Structure formats: C-alpha cells, structure tokens
Amino acid sequence: MKYIRTLLLLILCTTLQAYADEVPTIDPQATFTTDEGEETGTSYSGSAPLTVVFHANAENIGAYTPHYEWRFTKEGATQPYLVRYEEETEYTFTEAGSHRIVLYATFINGTDTVAYTKDYWQDAQPITIQISESKLEMPNAFSPNGDGINDVYRAKSNYQSIVEFDAYIFNRWGQKLYEWHNPAGGWDGKFNGKDVKQGVYFVLVKAKGADGRKYTIKKDVNLLRGYTETSGVNPTE
Incomplete structure (x- = not known):
C-alpha cells in the first residue's frame, strides 16, 4: 500500500511538472541599433534617432x-502613447525623455488562460529607454589636404539626438556648392568634383532635436588647404 501511494505521488509530481513546463512564458528583450552596431537587453541610454526591435x-x-500588446509610455504619463500588437515589433525613437515599454501577453487554450498583464508588471522589470537631449555644434574651419585629419567639414562629433538635419555650403557670391542631410555627413571641399580654392565660405544649418529644440546655425567656414598638425592652428575650433 505504501508502495502504491509513493508511486501515485511520483506520477502526480511528474504530471504537475510536465504541466508547468508547458505553461507559456515570456521574456521581453530589445535589440538596439546604434552607430556601434547592435546590442540586446532591457535598458538603453543614448541619442536619437534610435531604432529598436x-x-x-x-x-x-x-x-x-x-x-500580444506592446505598450509604450513616457515617464509621468498614465496612458501609452503607442500600442503595437505583433509578437515582434520595431520602432524608432525620436523624442527625448524616459520611455517605458511593457508587453501584455495573453495565451488562451479553451477555458485555460495564462496572462502577463497589469498584475505581472507590478513586479516585473520593464524595458526602459532614455533618449538624451539634443546638442549640435558646427566648427569654424577644416583642412581638406588629404592627410586624413579633419579633411571633411561636418558637425562636431559631440552632436546628439538630432532627428532632422539640413546643411548647405555657399561661396562668397551666395552660390550653393554643396548640401547634406545627415549630421554624420559633410563637405569635402569640392564643387563639381574639383577642389575649391582656399578661403572663407559660408554654412547654413537648419536642424531639430529629439527634445523639440530647433537649430539655425549661420557661420563662416575657413577652408585651410595648407594646414598641418604642426602649424599651431586648430581648424575645428
């Protein structure tokens, strides 16, 4: 009799374990695409635009x-600003601030329901994304002399969270020589494939940050073909 009870208990435990193994589970993760490549996790802090899967x-x-119901909420808000219903979804963040992303998942099999919704997220860790405030500066000069140092006129490398960008280069007579629309791009000191003369040019930049800040930058650009590292002039200042 004792043997039978032990056997029944073993069968019951095995059945319960098998049932537990079959209960649906979720493990929400995010893949962040940055200038350095891709990384996967549940939190990220950086610049916009930021594409996340x-x-x-x-x-x-x-x-x-x-x-599935992905809910995107800004810090301090009570309602999501975006809801997506795919198992896997992609979104590009263009607004500064703290973003909280949770997945409401419900699994139904007849009368059996397994739910990961509001109660589950009371204790579970959401995916968090912090988008920095914007910053944009343009240098006064550059030296396209082929030495591999400061050969391209572009935004200073400390720019961040710039979601709209338009830049134009003009000569002293107001003729447009070049334009680009990504802060990572720039002007190599050429017009129609030929080097322009050393001298003073003009840049106009209109841009917008993830925090809503608008930039209008107008300044002279000194093109210094004879510059070398030992000349004592820093063309990026």
Whole structure:
C-alpha cells in the first residue's frame, strides 16, 4: 500500500511538472541599433534617432493562442502613447525623455488562460529607454589636404539626438556648392568634383532635436588647404 501511494505521488509530481513546463512564458528583450552596431537587453541610454526591435521571446505556447500588446509610455504619463500588437515589433525613437515599454501577453487554450498583464508588471522589470537631449555644434574651419585629419567639414562629433538635419555650403557670391542631410555627413571641399580654392565660405544649418529644440546655425567656414598638425592652428575650433 505504501508502495502504491509513493508511486501515485511520483506520477502526480511528474504530471504537475510536465504541466508547468508547458505553461507559456515570456521574456521581453530589445535589440538596439546604434552607430556601434547592435546590442540586446532591457535598458538603453543614448541619442536619437534610435531604432529598436522588441522581441516577446514566448516559449511553451503549444496549443495556446497568443495575443500580444506592446505598450509604450513616457515617464509621468498614465496612458501609452503607442500600442503595437505583433509578437515582434520595431520602432524608432525620436523624442527625448524616459520611455517605458511593457508587453501584455495573453495565451488562451479553451477555458485555460495564462496572462502577463497589469498584475505581472507590478513586479516585473520593464524595458526602459532614455533618449538624451539634443546638442549640435558646427566648427569654424577644416583642412581638406588629404592627410586624413579633419579633411571633411561636418558637425562636431559631440552632436546628439538630432532627428532632422539640413546643411548647405555657399561661396562668397551666395552660390550653393554643396548640401547634406545627415549630421554624420559633410563637405569635402569640392564643387563639381574639383577642389575649391582656399578661403572663407559660408554654412547654413537648419536642424531639430529629439527634445523639440530647433537649430539655425549661420557661420563662416575657413577652408585651410595648407594646414598641418604642426602649424599651431586648430581648424575645428
């Protein structure tokens, strides 16, 4: 009799464990695409625009029918500003501030429901994204002399969270020589494929930051073809 009770208990435990292994689970993760490449995790702090792919990472779905609801909320808000219903979804962040992303997932199999919703997220860690405030500066000069140092006129490397960008180079007569529309781009000191003369040119930049700040930058640009590192002049200042 004792042997039978032990055997029944073992069967029950095995059945319960098998059932537990079959219950659907989620493990939300995000893949962040930056200038340095891709990284996956549940938090990120950096500059906009930032493209992120969100993964539900659901397991043990079996015969259950899944329903997904990604909720994007800004810090201090009570309602999401965006809701997505895919198992995997992509979004590009262009607004500064703190963003909180949670996945409401419900799995239904007949009368059996497994839910990861409001109660679950009371204790679970959401995906958090911090988008920095914007910053943009343009240098006064550059030296396109082929030495591999400061050969291209572009935004200073400390720019961040710039979501709109238009830059134009003019000569002293107001003729447009070049334009570019990404802060990572720039002017190599050429017009129609030929080097322009050393001298003073003019840049006009209109841009917008993730924090809503608008930039209008107008300044002279000194093109210094004879500059070398030992000349004592820093053309990026």
